[in-house]
Amino acid sequence: MEILVVGSVALDSVETPYGKVEEAVGGSATFFSSSASYFAPVNLVGVVGEDYPMHEIDFLKQRGVDFTGLQVVPGKTFRWAGIYDYNLNDRKTLYTHLNVFSDFKPVIPEKYKHSSYVFLGNIAPELQYSVLEQVPAPRMVILDTMNFWISGSLESLKKVLKRVDIFLLNDSEARELSGHGNLIKAAKSIFQMGPKTIIIKKGEHGAALLTPDTTFFVPAYPIEDVYDPTGAGDTFAGGFVGYLARTDDVSADNLRRAVVYGSAMASFSVEDFSIRALKNLTPERIRERVQSFRDITFFRD
Amino acid sequence: MEILVVGSVALDSVETPYGKVEEAVGGSATFFSSSASYFAPVNLVGVVGEDYPMHEIDFLKQRGVDFTGLQVVPGKTFRWAGIYDYNLNDRKTLYTHLNVFSDFKPVIPEKYKHSSYVFLGNIAPELQYSVLEQVPAPRMVILDTMNFWISGSLESLKKVLKRVDIFLLNDSEARELSGHGNLIKAAKSIFQMGPKTIIIKKGEHGAALLTPDTTFFVPAYPIEDVYDPTGAGDTFAGGFVGYLARTDDVSADNLRRAVVYGSAMASFSVEDFSIRALKNLTPERIRERVQSFRDITFFRD
Numbered sequence: 001m002e003i004l005v006v007g008s009v010a011l012d013s014v015e016t017p018y019g020k021v022e023e024a025v026g027g028s029a030t031f032f033s034s035s036a037s038y039f040a041p042v043n044l045v046g047v048v049g050e051d052y053p054m055h056e057i058d059f060l061k062q063r064g065v066d067f068t069g070l071q072v073v074p075g076k077t078f079r080w081a082g083i084y085d086y087n088l089n090d091r092k093t094l095y096t097h098l099n100v101f102s103d104f105k106p107v108i109p110e111k112y113k114h115s116s117y118v119f120l121g122n123i124a125p126e127l128q129y130s131v132l133e134q135v136p137a138p139r140m141v142i143l144d145t146m147n148f149w150i151s152g153s154l155e156s157l158k159k160v161l162k163r164v165d166i167f168l169l170n171d172s173e174a175r176e177l178s179g180h181g182n183l184i185k186a187a188k189s190i191f192q193m194g195p196k197t198i199i200i201k202k203g204e205h206g207a208a209l210l211t212p213d214t215t216f217f218v219p220a221y222p223i224e225d226v227y228d229p230t231g232a233g234d235t236f237a238g239g240f241v242g243y244l245a246r247t248d249d250v251s252a253d254n255l256r257r258a259v260v261y262g263s264a265m266a267s268f269s270v271e272d273f274s275i276r277a278l279k280n281l282t283p284e285r286i287r288e289r290v291q292s293f294r295d296i297t298f299f300r301d
Numbered sequence: 302m303e304i305l306v307v308g309s310v311a312l313d314s315v316e317t318p319y320g321k322v323e324e325a326v327g328g329s330a331t332f333f334s335s336s337a338s339y340f341a342p343v344n345l346v347g348v349v350g351e352d353y354p355m356h357e358i359d360f361l362k363q364r365g366v367d368f369t370g371l372q373v374v375p376g377k378t379f380r381w382a383g384i385y386d387y388n389l390n391d392r393k394t395l396y397t398h399l400n401v402f403s404d405f406k407p408v409i410p411e412k413y414k415h416s417s418y419v420f421l422g423n424i425a426p427e428l429q430y431s432v433l434e435q436v437p438a439p440r441m442v443i444l445d446t447m448n449f450w451i452s453g454s455l456e457s458l459k460k461v462l463k464r465v466d467i468f469l470l471n472d473s474e475a476r477e478l479s480g481h482g483n484l485i486k487a488a489k490s491i492f493q494m495g496p497k498t499i500i501i502k503k504g505e506h507g508a509a510l511l512t513p514d515t516t517f518f519v520p521a522y523p524i525e526d527v528y529d530p531t532g533a534g535d536t537f538a539g540g541f542v543g544y545l546a547r548t549d550d551v552s553a554d555n556l557r558r559a560v561v562y563g564s565a566m567a568s569f570s571v572e573d574f575s576i577r578a579l580k581n582l583t584p585e586r587i588r589e590r591v592q593s594f595r596d597i598t599f600f601r602d
Contacts, residue, residue: 087482181388183505184525204484205506206518215597217507219518224485256600290602296516297598299557301591 001139001245002041002114005032006106006131007121007234009046009070013081014273016088018227024274025056027078028121028144031231034278035238035265036119037063038286040245043112045069045131047104049077059279068109075100088226089203108134117245119237120164122146125156132163140250142166142241143195144233150177158193167195168237171202183208184215199240199259201233209259216256218293221267228273232266235278239265264289302440302546303342303415306333307407307432308422308535310347310371314382315574317389319528325575326357328379329422329445332532335579336539336566337420338364339587341546344413346370346432348405350378360580369410376401389527390504409435418546420538421465423447426457433464441551443467443542444496445534451478459494468496469538472503484509485516500541500560502534510560517557519594522568529574533567536579540566558591565590 012026029046036042041064048054050072061067078101081094106127116139120128128143143164149157150173157177161167167190171183178186187198187210200208204226206219240262247254264286271277313327330347337343342365349355351373362368379402382395407428417440421429429444444465450458451474458478462468468491472484479487488499488511501509505527507520541563548555565587572578 087476175388182525182527184523188525202506205503206520208520208523215523216600217520217597218600219507219509219520222485222509222516224483224489226483253601257602260600294600294602296518299517299519299561299595300554301558301595 001116001248002043003036003117003119003241003245004043004045004108004112004115004135004138005029005036005119005121006045006128007032007119007123008078008101009048009052010078010080010101011052012230012274013079013094014228014230015083016228017084017086018225019273021273023079025053026080026231026274028123028234030057031234031269031275031278032119032121032238032241033060033065034275035235035269036242036245037065038265038281038283039239039242039261040064040117042066043069043109043115045106045108045112047071047073047100049073049075049100052077066112069107069112071104071107073100082230084229088229106131106134116140116248117241118142119241120144120160121234121237122149125149125153125160129156129160129163132160139248140165140244142168142237144168144237145173147173147176162194164195166197166199168199168201168233170233171200174198174200184210188212197255201236203229203232207236207259207263209255211252214252216259218259218263219296221263221289221293222296223267223270226270229270231275232270235269236262236266239263260290260293261286263293302417302549303344304337304418304420304542304546305344305346305409305413305416305436305439306330306337306420306422307346307429308333308420308424309379309402310349310353311379311381311402312353313531313575314380314395315529315531316384317529318385318387319526320574322574324380326354327381327532327575329424329535331358332535332570332576332579333420333422333539333542334361334366335576336536336570337543337546338366339566339582339584340540340543340562341365341418343367344370344410344416346407346409346413348372348374348401350374350376350401353378367413370408370413372405372408374401383531385530389530407432407435417441417549418542419443420542421445421461422535422538423450426450426454426461430457430461430464433461440549441466441545443469443538445469445538446474448474448477463495465496467498467500469500469502469534471534472501475499475501485511489513498556502537504530504533508537508560508564510556512553515553517560519560519564520597522564522590522594523597524568524571527571530571532576533571536570537563537567540564561591561594562587564594
């Protein structure tokens with residue numbers, strides 16, 4: 001099954017205790033595609049300026065990413081810069097230059113409209129909604145967001161959430177959106193907003209998959225040298241949606257497996273800067289990492 | 302197999318968003334015994350003042366807790382008071398009155414000396430060491446500590462750690478003791494200090510069992526209404542050590558199961574103030590909760 005992703009395509013300057021990169025390819029749609037393309041064809045919608053180094057993501061074409069929907073417009077590409085603290089749990093944004101992204105209007109090419117799995121990356125909820133207006137009958141709509149939209153565009157976010165099947169957000173966002181400190185209570189409150197499946201990303205503490213009747217936890221893969229956590233959430237989403245699209249099975253069992261695939265992909269991503277660690281994976285390495293998640297969580301009764 | 306526990310027996314005044322208790326029974330040895338006694342006989346060593354309401358812990362005798370080693374001395378019992386913030390992750394100590402605990406010297410009764418599993422609760426490392434000098438050949442020594450001893454009595458702590466099999470500490474303590482922000486690196490550094498098995502308690506994020514070759518994660522049981530987290534760590538330790546003592550099996554598989562039993566016991570404990578939730582459990586309820594941990598972590602390959 002094909003995936004449609006709409007999100008940012010950016011140039012990131014990142015500094016961590018392990019080093020730094022200047023204007024490396026990044027953005028939610030880039031990380032997502034780099035991850036999801038190991039599993040299923042990806043149709044990408046986004047915008048870049050004429051300065052964007054297209055050759056940097058050329059390799060994704062060979063992995064089945066279609067760039068017909070990537071608008072190239074006069075001006076500069078979205079740029080973001082951030083610096084992480086010593087334990088990589090907190091980061092400070094040095095600057096956010098939206099540039100051409102500030103006028104982004106997602107236009108879904110005709111040939112993308114049959115995409116079964118739609119991933120709405122972290123962009124303005126109004127734009128996320130406009131995507132759904134252009135896609136007639138997606139099998140699953142998966143949405144990511146951030147605190148910026150929760151505090152600044154809450155009504156628009158709530159409007160789009162009514163049409164969302166699976167909602168990905170992190171723990172602090174879940175607390176802010178629901179007003180509950182307890183994540184189980186937070187999830188119950190968010191179920192009322194529409195999505196009946198919620199994935200709460202907890203960074204180094206893993207992820208939780210919640211439905212009104214079930215809870216599933218997966219830890220983060222233990223990595224000694226986390227070089228750069230940037231994009232881990234979108235890489236997780238890419239593995240998660242990618243696995244669902246490949247199997248086209250949204251049963252409870254398969255959703256759990258998809259969360260593990262997402263976690264595995266995220267664990268690769270943080271081992272290097274930008275999308276570097278996502279360039280040369282193999283199905284075998286991905287499979288091995290998924291198996292490792294079983295080893296670190298399994299206990300015999 | 303019998304368990305020896307040495308730790309504090311205290312009166313806690315606790316306030317959380319769910320209510321408050323005044324001078325309720327608490328302390329590491331109390332929580333530990335309330336939990337471990339569901340699994341194996343417990344020999345308790347501690348100290349209280351003449352004001353201690355012994356009838357409050359009389360029920361533990363029926364569960365096989367021996368109080369021969371509990372010194373009752375003139376003066377007032379150790380008192381602690383704390384208040385938790387709205388999401389129960391942070392707490393402020395209002396006062397710590399050591400009272401009779403400040404002169405505590407653990408004396409191990411003759412009949413306790415054959416105890417196979419020794420749990421050294423969070424007391425001064427010098428006192429923990431003095432216990433080991435009195436117990437000739439324990440099968441396993443399990444030790445808990447806190448940041449107060451890491452910063453204030455580091456050399457004494459390192460001395461006792463050389464004789465410890467299993468070291469329980471929380472994530473911030475592991476970071477402080479090792480100087481590493483990354484918990485895998487922190488564990489590697491702590492292995493060098495002696496213990497070849499480390500359990501890192503992560504509160505609402507669960508626990509990790511680490512050996513030089515393996516890693517195992519278990520999440521915290523999802524609880525909507527956490528009334529009082531006080532004593533959760535000692536209750537975890539009680540379930541963990543209790544299960545090991547009952548089965549007398551320290552294989553890798555059984556250590557994992559013991560961590561799940563510890564997590565299950567801790568999950569009951571936080572559902573009420575003081576040791577209330579640990580008074581009337583049944584083997585069936587404990588077993589069911591352990592099974593629930595399987596349900597929330599299991600995925601099919």
